[in-house]
Amino acid sequence: MRITVIGTGYLGATHAACMAELGYEVLGLDIDPEKIATLSQGRTPMYEPGLDPLLEKHVTSGRLRFTTDWAEAGAFGDVHFVCTNTPQRKGEFACDMSYVESAFDLLAPHLRENAVVVGKSTVPVGSAARLAERLAANAPADIADSVELAWNPEFLREGYAVQDTLHPDRLVVGVRAGGRGEAVLRQVYAPMIAEGVPFLVTDYPTAELVKTAANSFLATKISFINAMAEVCEASGADVVQLSAALAYDERIGGKFLGAGLGFGGGCLPKDIRAFMARAGELGADQALTFLREVDSINMRRRSRMVELAREQCGGGFLGRRIAVLGAAFKPNSDDVRDSPALNVAAQIQLQGGQVNVYDPKAMDNARKLFPGLSFAPTALEAAAGAHVVLHLTEWQEFRDLDPAVLGEIVAERRVLDGRNALDPQRWRTAGWTYRALGRPGE
Template sequence: MAPKITVIGTGYLGATHAAAMAELGFEVLGLDVVPEKVELLSAGRVPMYEPGLEELLRRHVQGLEGATGRLRFTTSYQEVADFGDVHFVCVNTPQKHGEYGCDMRYVDSAIESLAPLLTRPALVVGKSTVPVGSAARLAARVRELAPVGEGAELAWNPEFLREGFAVQDTLHPDRIVVGVTSEDAERRLREVYATPIGEGSPFVVTDFPTAELVKTAANSFLATKISFINAMAEVCEAAGGDVVKLADAIGHDDRIGRKFLGAGIGFGGGCLPKDIRAFMARAGELGADQALTFLREVDSINMRRRGHMVDLTRDALGGTLLGKRVAVLGATFKPDSDDVRDSPALNVAGQLQLQGAQVTVYDPKGMDNARAVFPTLVYAASAMEAARGADVVLHLTAWREFGELDPAELGEAVAVKHILDGRNSLDPELWRKAGWTFRALGRPTA
């Protein structure tokens, strides 16, 4: 008989995982401690923008017309313990306030709430990104608290979701990593992931520490690659080179590859920045801090990009931001998401406003979240409206919509045809032909 699955925490990761498990044919119960979130999901609606997720949810939520009914939501840990055979823990692990370390409160709370209710054999599976060493500690805690004792086991199964592709990444993962301490735990997880394994997704079995390190190591590598090409952009600007052509040229080397060599204003979001900082903090606790000192420079290069964009804007405006009208296209940290956590685009917009500019922002999906973080910025309903009367336009999130803008049409709305491309994804020739002064990071000015 197929195992019944529960998902604890229905944020970005949890909601996607719950809907995907239902799509794979399992009976699923999702839990969240926020009643409003449970209400929203039970009505087939998601609290964030993620392409394809709402449709997937509606296909399975119990009580919705035409749905399979395999998925429902609750606020009760007792209900979760009674229902489930495999419990996925998908709660948030933010950066600690004022520190680099990872805040484990939500993971610990989930384990402390669930384990005492486990009266029959169950597998608890951590998916949250945690400091290495957490799984061993939590496994001991589960055994200690669960009435079923050794019958309650822990496994670690890191997530590798990319915002904007989360549904695809869950249903057709490029790898499945499981940290287990028994053959039974491995067997159960092979059963859960039988469909993607059958389609050819590699299934990698490891110990706890390796499973915990995979996500952090992957994110650290990607962050390093982004900061590397941004460092090259700084050199290109000093030497008169073109970082896009440089990236193309080195990207042809299959040992390097072209992906993640897009120079711009750097990375943000809820994962990369906090994960590399937590990794540095944990390495320090383990006495291996020297191994990760390079990540300090990776973080530093990344944060420097934002200040550099502010400086370029000031230069474009003749040396002062005071009273100048700036249009900012993009507020989310990346396209195809409404996530503004640690967003470089929003950070730049905020810095410009603090230095005296009149800043108007437009983003296709992130307006409500941006307004909650920076209520003092002006928000427009379209790119055209944001650009009206602008002395300079900043392209800071690479939405497809912005790549398809007509430079001539936008040129009629602005006061000055001056655009700064912070994502190196617009066609300079097209904009220059339409009479714009075009500047991009790490590229020749003419």
Template sequence: MAHRLTVIGTGYLGATHAACMADLGFEVLGLDVDQHKIDCLSAGDLPFYEPGLEPVLRRNLENGRLRFTTSYAEAAEFGDVHFVCVGTPQKSGEYAADLAYVDAAIDSLAPLLRRPCLIVGKSTVPVGTAARLAERIGRLAPAEGDAVLAWNPEFLREGFAVQDTMHPDRIVVGLPTDQGAAEHAEKVLRELYSSMTTTGTPFITADYPTSELVKVAANAFLATKISFINAMAEVCEAAHADVTKLSEALSHDDRIGGKFLGPGLGFGGGCLPKDIRAFMARAGELGADQALTFLREVDEINIRRRIRMVDLARHLLGGSFIGRTVGVLGAAFKPNSDDVRDSPALDVAATIRAQGARVTVYDPQAMDNARRVHPDLTFGSSTLDAARGAHVVLLLTEWEEFREMDPAELASVVAEKNIVDGRNALDPEVWRAAGWNYRALGRP
């Protein structure tokens, strides 16, 4: 008999996982305590933007393999495998991760488990969480429940979530120390992911703590690589060198590679910043804080890029934003997303407005989220609308439509032809030939 799955938490990770597992042929029940979110998903509407996901959602609602609920009792009765996909945001005023949603999910589900099942954690958590939750499940689940916990971290990239779910580059599974429970959990997860492993996706088994560390270690490495090339951008500016050429040359070294070596405004979003901070906090609790002190500098380099962007724009305007108009292209933290959490683009826009400029922002997908976070900013309806009357235009999120802008068309609406390319996404020669004063981070 095929396993029936529940997915607890229907945010970005959970909604994607639920829809994609249904598309693989499983019966899936998604659960969330947010009734509005459940109503949206049940109607086939995504509460966030992710290319390619909505057709998968609607297809599986229509064929009956996917549905949604707010009832933990219904989920406990329905599921053979329960995936925990709730958020772990940064605690207010601290670096540590807030595990309140994870704990609440386990506390709500475990007492209702009256038959054998597998609980699979996918949320990004501090190392040591899985062992603590396994003990908690053992205490809370009824004696006849026989609930086993495994940890299966997610590696989704926003903008590529369907591809990353259906064709992951690896599957990592953290198993309990009890051999029988571990063998059962591995068998079930190999069955669930068989369509992926038969096409060559590596299936890596480990203990709980190793599986928990894989995700945060991967994010720490990516953040370090991004901040490394942005640190080189700082040196390039001081030395009048070109960081894009430096990055290109480094990318041909097989030991380094070109991925995540794009210099610019730095990283943001709901994962990298909070994950590296939580990693530092947990290392401190474990007495290994010195091992990750370099991540503090990684974080600081990232924030400095935003400050440098503001400084560059102010310099182009003669040293002051007061009474000047600034057009900002981009609000999402990256293209192909509407996520504005810790968005470098919005941070820069808000900082410039606070320094006296009139700022107009445009983003192809993130306008509603940006308005909620920064109602103080002005928002345009298009690229040209955002740039209208601007004394300087800032490209802060590298959407394809911004990369392909016509310099002459943009020039027809601005007050002054100043542009700062915060993502090194434009061709300087093309823009300078069109009469623009072009500046970019890390370039002469």
């Protein structure tokens, strides 16, 4: 069995390398020649722990190749995984399906008999059935009846994508009743199934909903504890202690109960908005009205961090230097899409603050997105002369900073912990004023 991966962004590059690791011959396709050239050298255009060595290994062995040629991909593959992006449509909540639709249209005429196309992109419920019709309409007429679509949503966490692909917590496949999709995907994922990974077979709409429902639940849990942080700030309670107490309840659990600056990235924000938009189209918008508040709570955390920074600067940012530690939306990633850290940095700069940003991996992407911000090559240089230090992405490097050493180079020892990840006592002992979202002051 030979596999193609259509779209070699974060999802596609990871999936291609991991399929090669499972022993398959893999051909990755993308319309961006520069990206294909980089991948063909065994390098990725993004940072993801463990991905570059895996990619280099299988490019070197010849098991993994890349192309921009749709005819080559169609002739090569028995199974075609579509991993193209589905961003938020400009000016709307809805999902932009143009990249997925284009991939299907360009691939279909080149498919061979009995090919199986597998969608992995996150799409609005109802998309798979429509794309199956589109696939059949555009495939060569003499083989159209033999071409089949399956839907296999991805559940990758940035920073753990290789692990999540090779050792997932579940495999969900939406297939046509009576078709070959289930058998083919059982064969593709046989090593994982042998490990005991649950293999769940559903219809198309259920498979599509699993991903959007999972992301909506996670976003809701994060926003719930951040709503509790707002109440804690108003009442003088400590949200970290509250979270710890809640986590002992087995019905609740402790994962995603870390209060702080909230979620960002290329998945959760746009996925919950697209889910709301699709529910409205289906006439079920009232079922998801709570997601509007989930989104609102998340965005308020950013504004609250700006307010706290302004308070620490004496009521205004003019003439004040602010160090921002973090640019990626989460640690172990260089992804700055909808990054809370960069959003806060930009808001402070717009209000007159002199902002210096540092991140271990996301500096290049941050510069492209916010070229007007100032960037420092190290955490210490970002903090030099700062009136307040903002900890906004919880990299281990920032947790390991020595507050005593940092205290010698700042203008004022004031730190705002936007992730509740620093040790308050350690910083206060070193003479710092420590504040965090959802926690009482000194």
